[in-house]
Amino acid sequence: MVDLSDIPSAMNEQVAMMEGILIASATGGSPDNHVYEHLRREFMADPTIQNLLPDFVRTYRNLNAFWPFIKNEAGTYAERRQIISGAFTRLLDHLESRNSAPSDQSASDALVSFDEQGVHSVWTKAIARRNTDPEGAITIARTLLETVTKRILDEMGETYSDKDDLPKLYNSAAKVLNLAPSQHTEEAIKAILGGAMTLVNGIGTLRNRLSDAHGQGGKRPVRPSPRHASLAVNTAGAIATFLVETFKEREGR
Structure with a gap:
């Protein structure tokens, strides 16, 4: 049995x-x-x-x-x-190819219309996958943030390299949007923006760390669970929405 x-x-x-x-x-x-x-x-x-x-x-x-x-x-x-x-x-x-490509594509396609609704669409797809495919949901979350930050940098005329990872992309986007902690003096604002940066850094490494199948010492590799995926997806969705809203506000001004 x-x-x-x-x-x-x-x-x-x-x-x-x-x-x-x-x-x-x-x-x-x-x-x-x-x-x-x-x-x-x-x-x-x-x-x-x-x-x-x-x-x-x-x-x-x-x-x-x-x-x-x-x-x-x-x-x-x-x-x-x-x-x-x-x-x-x-x-x-x-x-491996089947599991990664659709996630990347879903984020890019939904954000052809660069607004809060586009972010929400990707966010919803990732939430729907968190129970059946936690790793895929985390990949979507990471790709969502990468897509948003690259779009902002493109619109603002900033350059970046294809080798830049998510934390570096986010740091660059945060600076051009005046969202870097160092650009503020109010402690509460600095703490919130610093927390957002820490969360993005975590999402950037979460999937690789949790799905590492090359662990030593005979220990079973840690795999992402639906709760890990929910944390990553909800965090990415909230931060991506905040970035888009901030960009749209600056664009309106």
């Missing part, structure tokens, strides 16, 4: 779990055949994913059938790990 609560919701994490189960099976570990069979059925039901699965996953329905294959393919654990990991590269690359 498979406990579905042990299976991650994100497709790329499910694929990584299957890869780990197969590696365990091939290197003397304690694999979970029931989870492998469950994941295989789910993947085989998706025509796109099925075509990108390793041949041995499509061929072998369970780990007992897989073992003779991998045993004959390579004699050492290191070679077996390399064979299995290499076979999943194409599928994982596809999933």
Whole structure:
């Protein structure tokens, strides 16, 4: 019996779990055949994913059938790990591309009309994704802020580099809008603007830090939850709206 609560919701994490189960099976570990069979059925039901699965996953329905294959393919654990990991590269690359591109595009498209309504539209889409795809929602939140800050810098005639990260872009936009803490003397205003800058810095690194799959020491990598996504999305939406409103006010004057 498979406990579905042990299976991650994100497709790329499910694929990584299957890869780990197969590696365990091939290197003397304690694999979970029931989870492998469950994941295989789910993947085989998706025509796109099925075509990108390793041949041995499509061929072998369970780990007992897989073992003779991998045993004959390579004699050492290191070679077996390399064979299995290499076979999943194409599928994982596809999933990473699928998960990132739509998020970036949704923010850019909605902000063709650069106003509070455009921000709200992206904000709503990100909120809708926070439960089913927390990482995607966080990506939208970050991209929303990047899109808004770049648009402001473009409109104000300021230059920036494609290599500039979100904190640097926000800092530049804040300065041209007179929103940098150093541009104010009132302590309450400085505190609010400084807090906004800190939050933006956090959003700029949140997704990468939480989804880092290269942790050391055998610890399970931390994954963003819906509450992390809600915090990032709501923060990004509020700050993006504030930036757009400030820009529109200056433009009106």
